[in-house]
Amino acid sequence: MHAPTQAALVTGCALALGACKPSAKSDAAPSASASAQRGTAQSPWLIGMSQCNLGEPWRVQMNQDVKLAAEKHPNLKVVFKDAQNDSLRQRAQVEELVAQKIDLLIISPKEAAPLTQPVAEAHRKKIPVIVLDRGVQGDEFTTFIGADNVKIGREAGKWAVKALGGKGLIVELEGLMTSTPGQDRHKGFREGLELEKHPDLKVVFEADMQWLEPNARKEMESALTTQKKIDLVYAHNDPGAHGAYLAAKAASRDKEMKLIGIDALPHEGVEYVKQGILDATFLYPTGGVEAIDTALDLLAGKSVPKKVVLGTRAFTKDNVSLGGEAIP
Amino acid sequence: MKALAWLRTSSGRALVPLAVVILIGCLFHQNGAFFEWSTHRALLREISVLGILACGMTLVIVTGGIDLSVGSVMAVAAVLVSLMTMPLGWGGLSATALVLMAGTALGLASGALIARFRVQPFIVTLAMMVFARGLAKLLSGGKKVTNYVTLPDGSSSTVDLPALFRAIDSKVLGDHVSVVTLIFAGCALVTWVVLARLTAGRYLYAVGGSYEAARLSGVPVGRTVLLSYALSGAFAAIAGICQAAQETHGDPETGAGYELDAIAMVVLGGTSLSGGRGGVGLTLVGALTLGMLQKILSLNAFSTEARLMLTGGILVFAVLFQRPWQSRA
Numbered sequence: 001m002h003a004p005t006q007a008a009l010v011t012g013c014a015l016a017l018g019a020c021k022p023s024a025k026s027d028a029a030p031s032a033s034a035s036a037q038r039g040t041a042q043s044p045w046l047i048g049m050s051q052c053n054l055g056e057p058w059r060v061q062m063n064q065d066v067k068l069a070a071e072k073h074p075n076l077k078v079v080f081k082d083a084q085n086d087s088l089r090q091r092a093q094v095e096e097l098v099a100q101k102i103d104l105l106i107i108s109p110k111e112a113a114p115l116t117q118p119v120a121e122a123h124r125k126k127i128p129v130i131v132l133d134r135g136v137q138g139d140e141f142t143t144f145i146g147a148d149n150v151k152i153g154r155e156a157g158k159w160a161v162k163a164l165g166g167k168g169l170i171v172e173l174e175g176l177m178t179s180t181p182g183q184d185r186h187k188g189f190r191e192g193l194e195l196e197k198h199p200d201l202k203v204v205f206e207a208d209m210q211w212l213e214p215n216a217r218k219e220m221e222s223a224l225t226t227q228k229k230i231d232l233v234y235a236h237n238d239p240g241a242h243g244a245y246l247a248a249k250a251a252s253r254d255k256e257m258k259l260i261g262i263d264a265l266p267h268e269g270v271e272y273v274k275q276g277i278l279d280a281t282f283l284y285p286t287g288g289v290e291a292i293d294t295a296l297d298l299l300a301g302k303s304v305p306k307k308v309v310l311g312t313r314a315f316t317k318d319n320v321s322l323g324g325e326a327i328p
Numbered sequence: 329m330k331a332l333a334w335l336r337t338s339s340g341r342a343l344v345p346l347a348v349v350i351l352i353g354c355l356f357h358q359n360g361a362f363f364e365w366s367t368h369r370a371l372l373r374e375i376s377v378l379g380i381l382a383c384g385m386t387l388v389i390v391t392g393g394i395d396l397s398v399g400s401v402m403a404v405a406a407v408l409v410s411l412m413t414m415p416l417g418w419g420g421l422s423a424t425a426l427v428l429m430a431g432t433a434l435g436l437a438s439g440a441l442i443a444r445f446r447v448q449p450f451i452v453t454l455a456m457m458v459f460a461r462g463l464a465k466l467l468s469g470g471k472k473v474t475n476y477v478t479l480p481d482g483s484s485s486t487v488d489l490p491a492l493f494r495a496i497d498s499k500v501l502g503d504h505v506s507v508v509t510l511i512f513a514g515c516a517l518v519t520w521v522v523l524a525r526l527t528a529g530r531y532l533y534a535v536g537g538s539y540e541a542a543r544l545s546g547v548p549v550g551r552t553v554l555l556s557y558a559l560s561g562a563f564a565a566i567a568g569i570c571q572a573a574q575e576t577h578g579d580p581e582t583g584a585g586y587e588l589d590a591i592a593m594v595v596l597g598g599t600s601l602s603g604g605r606g607g608v609g610l611t612l613v614g615a616l617t618l619g620m621l622q623k624i625l626s627l628n629a630f631s632t633e634a635r636l637m638l639t640g641g642i643l644v645f646a647v648l649f650q651r652p653w654q655s656r657a
Contacts, residue, residue, distance in 0.1 A: 210632075222629070
């Protein structure tokens, strides 16, 4: 199968996949030999979903996306496990799921190294493994689905240049800079700004707010005190941008600047844009829906690409009511 | 040495680290930003929530106990007040009353286990910390409780921010003071009255000084311990309401790690972790010292690495500074 066809299948809508369901019954699926009747409404496919930490709203959203997508298919049943941000607990939970005889594993690992081994063992037992958002080492898994933080940061940077007309003073509120997403969203943003091409564009204040809204508000207050003029604030997540907004509003300076964030959760960033609090937010997709689509393909015995990089969506006040604008 | 006699008082010793931090601020004033009132107004707002927790923590630490659950209890309060005022549309007063009762109840539960079964406060409040975090997540469904509410018919809409939230997150006295700072001051005043003016306060010190001696001299030790944790829970509830108001939502993850900052504020002031000695005035100085240091580091946009190391350094300096004088007193 050619790569483009595969990609089209992966991103294909649930309807198209619904048409695949009959074949899921007839085709020789990975563990069909063990239980010939699996994959029907009476005896649904059992999917194990191993989540590394439900303490983050984005991951709560990921689980919900998986749950809602799976509910559309009566031949799927998903068991959820939350490792509470502990790699060893997640390792144990993957082993429990395998012992439970799941037909497919979806895992969003906390860290690559400690989870490579349990994932590889599941894969060797012919259980298809979909790795979501963060990777594992080696190639003993079936497919990886994730987004690209550098790319999303770059889109935010390009948007900033356009919104400012190529000149202005920028504040960057960074996520935890020892974390890869923080580094990538910073790197991408700076690439998107192309500071060497825009001499009148300056980042005048940057601070690490560690993804936390109260910290972002504090740092923004410092920025407001030391900077007499701010044209745009870029926060590495929407809560950070919201914290910046609250600080600017308290100083009656919120009209002076544009605010952009990342993540675009439906009840958070997108809602902030709707309310006019943020000027733009960029989706960091959870991949939950795509994971279920891919799971249906795999269970139907189809092959899927080894790696799928998800695109982003920009939500601004002009397009938010239309569901944002896709950036592939 | 006579000229330095004031250094032997606990408040004198607490003021030195603060003076050092102020000096650092004057040196690294960032184009005069450190000398502007708005900077200090912001700093006073930033320490308020932690300071309110530190007030309750002072009461507990004076009895020789510790309350690790304040950050989580605060999250329960933040979620509850947001739930009641936004999706359920309660008035501010009734919501505040109910949240205060909930916080007090959680504190009472910890206190009862400690007083009745004599389990170590560290363990009991550690358990409460985990339990209350779970409760906050359960109540909120794992998501922030915002003014974006789902109506009974399944559609969603945005409701106005409750008047309670807008009132707490505003400034008064010609925009010179944040309301949360006044709430913090009120909490400190209540703590001071309890510790310095009420019989209950003498009992708190007595229990912290020596539990057995206090019991034998007829102090109602059980009720005294209960009181300290109940008040700590109530203060955590107030802190949670202030946090929710400032964030404009109830975040079930809020307050994680705040217990340690609150303890640091208390200890930095000079209240003894072994109980029996200290006071809320010292905690105020401790809170100001930590808050001002954070503000200076933030104004100068220091890197996170430098910030953490400098904060640790100042803490060690303050604690070491208190030692020799304490042994002589």
